[in-house]
Amino acid sequence: MQIDVLTIFPEFFGQVFDFGIIRRAKLAGIVEISVHDIREFAADKHKMTDDRPFGGGDGMVMKPEPIFAAVEHLLGTSDRDAYPPGTKVVLLSPQGHPLKQRHVKELADETERMIVICGRYEGVDERVNETLVTDEISIGDYVLSGGEPAAVVLVDAMVRLLPEALGSETSAENDSFSNGLLDCPHYTRPAEFRGMSVPEVLLNGNHAEIEKWRREKALEKTTKFRKDLLIGENGEM
Ligand SMILES: C[S@@+](CC[C@H](N)C(=O)[O-])C[C@H]1O[C@@H](n2cnc3c(N)ncnc32)[C@H](O)[C@@H]1O
Known part of the structure; x- marks a missing residue:
């Protein structure tokens, strides 16, 4: 381009x-x-x-x-x-x-x-x-x-949306707005920081559970901060 x-x-x-x-x-x-x-x-x-x-x-x-x-x-x-x-x-x-x-x-x-x-x-x-x-x-x-x-x-x-611009290590697929929801929360090391722990589910290596948790959190955040995104063009949820 x-x-x-x-x-x-x-x-x-x-x-x-x-x-x-x-x-x-x-x-x-x-x-x-x-x-x-x-x-x-x-x-x-x-x-x-x-x-x-x-x-x-x-x-x-x-x-x-x-x-x-x-x-x-x-x-x-x-x-x-x-x-x-x-x-x-x-x-x-x-x-x-x-x-x-x-x-x-x-x-x-x-x-x-x-x-x-x-x-x-x-x-x-x-x-x-x-x-x-x-x-x-x-x-x-x-x-x-x-x-x-x-x-x-x-x-x-x-x-950043041009093919191959993001490189292989990341993707825009789950970014906020791309699938109608805000993105889920993200955490990195250390697992314990100033008494705050990373959600257990992210540490257990069960990818199906992690995906389910991410989807739930994305929905939770969207409902809390951007309910308008959940309402379709005809006003339906
Ligand atoms: C001070 S603004 C002009 C505002 C104009 N008199 C109006 O009220 O619609 C000067 C320039 O800033 C840019 N600009 C200002 N706000 C913008 C916005 N929300 N999105 C895109 N461009 C913006 C536009 O290029 C615009 O011509």
Whole structure:
């Protein structure tokens, strides 16, 4: 997968994609991540990327021209219907589709090329959304000052689901949300720590019992903290 992040603050990303699973995926050639400065695509001599809002009001709005130019540079077109198959142009926005694990999985499965647009100020000129963007995504019901932290969240969540990115020692199958439940509790050595013991069942080597305990605990945690996950789309439990 090729991911291109468009931002006016490329320095923000520093080494953020150079650790753990993402670093390993990059080294294995599973993903390539490039960060581009939107300013470099501004044609005017002041390299302006934002301007005052039509209709008045507070704040600035990110201009469409540099973003169109960046997408055209990367994809050879700004015609959404002419994007190569498997291409997603994502706009990060609190008004977008709330990001859930199943959506992340779909993106990881279906995407070959992704351009991620990070907004700032009051947001991005709506014509970008209307014509360039295939997916407008929100990472939650709160407002960040910029799309950059959201881009890190999206890329991290997605890259770890790419085939072979996690390596053989771990799997995303039992992660929270993957099977509709939160994950079960985990313990490691020492078995006894400051008077707190690891549940006996995890020490007895009986895999069927361990699986049953994990399932029960996952259900217990989900019921306690995220009952909404147990309620189906039609409202049934
Ligand atoms: C201050 S916000 C703009 C908020 C916008 N005026 C609104 O109320 O919907 C600036 C940028 O941060 C990013 N952003 C803020 N909150 C976000 C969220 N929850 N999910 C994804 N991106 C977000 C977007 O790229 C947005 O354009």
